[in-house]
Amino acid sequence: MSTERVRGSLPSIIHNDGGLYESDLVGYFRTIFFTAQNLDRPYHNFRHMFHVTWLCYQACLFYCSELTKRQRRNLLIAAMFHDFDHSGMMGNDDLNIARAIRGLEKHLTDEDRPHFDDISSLIRATEYPYKISSDQLELRAQIIRDADLSQGLSVAWIQQVVFGLAAEWGKKPLEVLKSQIPFCGNLKFHTEWGQQMFPQKSIEGKIREVRELLDLLEVPEAVTV
Secondary structure, three states, rough: OOOOOOOOOOHHHHOOOOOOOOHHHHHHHHHHHOOOOOOOHHHHOHHHHHHHHHHHHHHHHHHOOOOOOOHHHHHHHHHHHHOOOOOOOOOOOHHHHHHHHHHHHHHHOOOOOEEEHHHHHHHHHHOOOOOHHHHHHOOOHHHHHHHHHHHOOOOOOHHHHHHHHHHHHHHOOHHHHHHHHHHHHOOOOOOOHHHHHHHHHHHHHHHHHHHHHHHHOOOOOOOOO
């Protein structure tokens, strides 16, 4: 039986099989798997954190000539920790960011400790509502924002976004489903990578899909937030 890892799989990315960034992320993966308190949250869970990590890895491949190996490593660590120990509650995202950075600081290895401020700044870029316009952010901060926003366009978006956020926000799934029309209508990816990964036609397709689902449910489109 072959022991070769599947190219582009999570184990391959964590082991850094392609040598895209410095060292590997095995220790951090184990830390999150064994210690994070939010792995089974309805939305801000293991899948979300590592979906964002996987997307940031794809962006690192895209911008390979523009980012150093250390910059790529810092971005991937930030992606892994950006929702570490997220409360799963609506509002007060500044507290969730503080919790994530506290977890990062606690588990940061000696080789990465000199880069704590850089990694933390990337995590802070994901605080929502945004305090700084994406246009004013550096490339890696734009990447992690684009990756974080993209969950609504994933294959598992109904379970992850509609039912997941409804559970965390204490809302009915139908309310969240309706809100996807204005959300996607205002969705904008700021990096060239994000625009290629999630072109406008995919956003428009998602809006059509939401409307078709509302038709199936025999529910008017009027937004309820």
